Amino acid sequence: MKPPRDLRVVYQETMHELLGQNPDIVLLEADLSSAITTNKIDARFSNRIINCGIQEANMMGVAAGLNVSGLKPYVHSFAPFVSRRAYDQVFLSIGYAKRDVFILGSDGGISTEHNGGTHMSFEDIALMRAIPGSTVLEMSDDIMFEHILKQSLSFKGLTYVRIKRRGMKRLYPEDATFEIGKGNVIKDGCDATIIATGIMLEEVLNAHEQLKAHGIDAAIIDMFSIKPIDKSLLFQYAEKTGLIITAENHNLVGGLFSAVTEALSPHKIAIIDGIGVKESFGQVGLTPYLKETYHLTAEAIVKKVLSYKNH
Amino acid sequence: MKLEHFANDIRLTTLEMLKHKTFGHLGGSMSIVETLSVLYGKHMRVDPQNPTDPLRDYFVLSKGHAGPALYATLALKGFFDKSLLKTLNDDNTTLPSNCDMNITKGIDMTTGSLGQGFSAAVGIAKGLQIQNKNNHVYVIVGDGELNEGQCYEAMMFAVKHKLHNLTVFIDDNKLQLDGFRTDISDTADFKQRFNAFGFHTQTINGHDVHAIDSAINEAKNTKGKPTVIILDTIKGKGIKAFENRADNHHMRFSDHDNTILEETIKALKEGQS
Numbered sequence: 001m002k003p004p005r006d007l008r009v010v011y012q013e014t015m016h017e018l019l020g021q022n023p024d025i026v027l028l029e030a031d032l033s034s035a036i037t038t039n040k041i042d043a044r045f046s047n048r049i050i051n052c053g054i055q056e057a058n059m060m061g062v063a064a065g066l067n068v069s070g071l072k073p074y075v076h077s078f079a080p081f082v083s084r085r086a087y088d089q090v091f092l093s094i095g096y097a098k099r100d101v102f103i104l105g106s107d108g109g110i111s112t113e114h115n116g117g118t119h120m121s122f123e124d125i126a127l128m129r130a131i132p133g134s135t136v137l138e139m140s141d142d143i144m145f146e147h148i149l150k151q152s153l154s155f156k157g158l159t160y161v162r163i164k165r166r167g168m169k170r171l172y173p174e175d176a177t178f179e180i181g182k183g184n185v186i187k188d189g190c191d192a193t194i195i196a197t198g199i200m201l202e203e204v205l206n207a208h209e210q211l212k213a214h215g216i217d218a219a220i221i222d223m224f225s226i227k228p229i230d231k232s233l234l235f236q237y238a239e240k241t242g243l244i245i246t247a248e249n250h251n252l253v254g255g256l257f258s259a260v261t262e263a264l265s266p267h268k269i270a271i272i273d274g275i276g277v278k279e280s281f282g283q284v285g286l287t288p289y290l291k292e293t294y295h296l297t298a299e300a301i302v303k304k305v306l307s308y309k310n311h
Numbered sequence: 312m313k314l315e316h317f318a319n320d321i322r323l324t325t326l327e328m329l330k331h332k333t334f335g336h337l338g339g340s341m342s343i344v345e346t347l348s349v350l351y352g353k354h355m356r357v358d359p360q361n362p363t364d365p366l367r368d369y370f371v372l373s374k375g376h377a378g379p380a381l382y383a384t385l386a387l388k389g390f391f392d393k394s395l396l397k398t399l400n401d402d403n404t405t406l407p408s409n410c411d412m413n414i415t416k417g418i419d420m421t422t423g424s425l426g427q428g429f430s431a432a433v434g435i436a437k438g439l440q441i442q443n444k445n446n447h448v449y450v451i452v453g454d455g456e457l458n459e460g461q462c463y464e465a466m467m468f469a470v471k472h473k474l475h476n477l478t479v480f481i482d483d484n485k486l487q488l489d490g491f492r493t494d495i496s497d498t499a500d501f502k503q504r505f506n507a508f509g510f511h512t513q514t515i516n517g518h519d520v521h522a523i524d525s526a527i528n529e530a531k532n533t534k535g536k537p538t539v540i541i542l543d544t545i546k547g548k549g550i551k552a553f554e555n556r557a558d559n560h561h562m563r564f565s566d567h568d569n570t571i572l573e574e575t576i577k578a579l580k581e582g583q584s
């Protein structure tokens with residue numbers, strides 16, 4: 001088994017490979033190339049790796065134009081800068097104009113740690129979901145990210161992918177497969193269903209163990225494809241367990257909780273609740289502190305589940 | 312205190328803070344030390360006991376990641392206790408990586424998303440103009456930061472509104488995050504560009520406190536237009552082994568780096584007033 005790789009290394013190595021295979025691919029950066037390590041890609045591709053400088057809004061417009069000219073742009077910056085900072089350009093020049101552009105937002109939510117409030121995006125998923133026709137994904141590990149990147153040439157329209165650059169644990173076997181619009185059942189269970197993405201899966205797996213001690217057998221779903229969302233899987237587990245709890249490193253407004261609630265609400269077949277960031281801005285700190293502060297912990301998940309199960 | 316000595320102390324205090332934290336934005340903090348020394352040591356009307364004094368001059372660090380140098384300056388001026396500097400970037404700190412007006416005494420604007428501080432400074436200057444106040448507004452913008460289109464909107468606005476109460480410093484340290492600015496993004500001449508927009512434009516050695524002092528005097532005496540002072544600076548200035556290196560933007564100090572820092576700190580202590 002290959003040792004787990006940082007997701008930024010997966011981006012570097014996979015895009016390197018894809019650049020060699022497909023002459024239409026162009027990478028765009030906004031002075032954070034060294035942060036995602038695309039600066040290490042072979043110099044023979046340098047004419048298709050454009051470091052725009054610190055100009056996220058212009059970069060999105062340029063990406064749209066590159067796609068009009070027939071190329072396939074992959075755009076990267078930190079999550080708040082590709083979303084909040086350049087939103088109207090993403091919305092109109094890419095979304096509304098129906099351009100095929102892959103946008104990578106790194107270190108969303110608390111993962112930005114020491115860069116603090118200005119760099120902490122609890123809204124990127126909400127913003128990207130609100131664009132008609134968009135695809136919105138959050139990566140759980142290196143295996144998934146490589147798999148998705150290798151499929152991505154066929155993606156149509158705007159695709160937003162959120163990753164944590166460093167330190168993601170391996171979750172999947174090397175031969176795992178992933179399909180846009182399909183959730184992955186990590187653990188089956190019949191008493192409750194916990195749905196999460198990205199760094200929250202680690203907390204959910206912890207919560208699962210703690211719930212066992214309370215006699216609760218919880219299912220876990222990795223809903224990495226937040227949009228489109230896997231409605232049939234949601235229905236199946238809503239009916240089977242009657243209780244759906246979501247967990248996200250994002251504002252409860254507009255993210256995973258919203259997506260799940262929107263999908264299930266007409267059917268009223270389960271209780272739905274979620275943990276996530278509530279009415280807060282970001283701040284500096286290390287992940288354990290930030291998880292505590294924003295209640296993004298296994299304990300918070302357990303408490304939430306028990307609040308519906310302990311009657 | 313002599314401005315050179317104040318600069319020496321700001322550099323020393325900033326390095327001690329970063330060394331204690333073991334990582335941080337070293338390069339861009341070092342390149343603005345002399346400017347902070349002249350602003351806070353001589354020109355700016357500020358009251359450390361009353362940080363939001365309506366009579367104060369305003370300062371916006373638009374390149375908000377250089378917070379450490381500003382925190383050192385504010386602590387030395389007495390805005391808060393020096394012991395607080397040891398909490399830089401800690402969990403629940405009041406001294407985050409990027410400047411935050413709501414949690415740090417003496418910070419006039421929250422910054423960190425590059426380009427935005429420039430517009431906010433222009434807004435403060437316009438607000439003071441409307442209220443017929445004569446406080447001055449100073450803003451430091453990075454040379455890489457000037458990639459952001461928003462900066463050019465701010466410039467246009469400042470000139471149109473004849474904001475002579477605004478002085479813009481460009482920390483032209485020639486480097487941005489990924490490397491040298493002229494390799495990455497921008498090869499144009501700042502002086503010509505700002506002249507074309509209608510600024511009063513000066514270019515000086517950004518590590519010469521006397522040159523900075525007289526440039527500010529000239530800015531204050533300029534009427535009918537904003538001034539830009541282009542600071543020719545060195546990213547990482549003051550730590551010879553780190554100066555001008557493309558990797559000095561944000562450093563995690565190795566054992567070797569720590570030895571270099573210790574030597575520099577020792578030398579700066581000897582140079583103390």
Ligand SMILES: Cc1ncc(C[n+]2csc(CCOP(=O)(O)OP(=O)(O)O)c2C)c(N)n1
Nearest residue numbers: 031339423424425453454455456486487488
């Ligand atoms: C909008 C935005 N995009 C990207 C960043 C990440 N970033 C922080 S500092 C920096 C480089 C800044 O270069 P410069 O303005 O020259 O600053 P200095 O050299 O003085 O450190 C970048 C890209 C940011 N803070 N804000």
Ligand SMILES: [Mg+2]
Nearest residue numbers: 454455484486
């Ligand atoms: Mg610079």
